[in-house]
């Protein structure tokens with residue numbers, strides 16, 4: 001199944017300055033991301049790859065950019081279709097961002113695995129498309145409160161395309 005995994009704030013903000021809005025202040029989200037994606041192909045845009053700074057271990061890393069080039073430890077493709085073809089259709093494949101690649105993939109995925117961060121970051125410059133109730137049905141939600149290490153309340157939510 002094709003899935004998007006994303007974390008957004010109350011305004012669907014996902015990034016600024018090629019980093020996450022909450023930077024390192026939501027480690028539970030990184031753990032959740034790792035738990036779900038480990039062992040599966042992950043598809044990302046070049047900016048997101050640069051932001052992470054290295055291939056994600058234990059996953060097939062597929063990076064989309066306009067020009068075919070060699071990047072150590074990842075497979076580079078020049079279209080979303082090529083990324084899906086590389087990933088194969090026999091297992092879950094995760095589109096992991098960022099803004100441009102989410103927009104490209106939004107109409108192609110069956111599920112959105114969202115972390116909804118209960119905060120508003122005015123510095124956001126990169127946004128996720130709105131998850132409209134006419135198109136997406138919420139099938140799971142787990143609420144978590146802020147704690148010593150996670151500075152914001154957040155929900156792990158799964159949306160299924162209707």
Ligand SMILES: NC(=O)c1ccc[n+]([C@@H]2O[C@H](COP(=O)([O-])OP(=O)(O)OC[C@H]3O[C@@H](n4cnc5c(N)ncnc54)[C@H](OP(=O)(O)O)[C@@H]3O)[C@@H](O)[C@H]2O)c1
Pocket residue numbers: 005006007008013014015016017018019020044045046047048049051064065066067078079080096097098099100101102104126
């Ligand atoms: N909150 C979250 O869940 C989350 C997840 C991931 C990323 N982010 C954030 O999102 C931001 C990065 O997002 P972004 O929108 O700037 O970049 P992006 O989507 O990661 O990557 C954009 C790049 O992908 C390539 N690309 C885009 N469309 C393409 C197409 N149709 N065909 C071929 N290549 C294409 C281009 O690479 P070239 O120009 O190199 O050719 C483009 O510059 C960062 O702030 C990051 O922290 C947030």
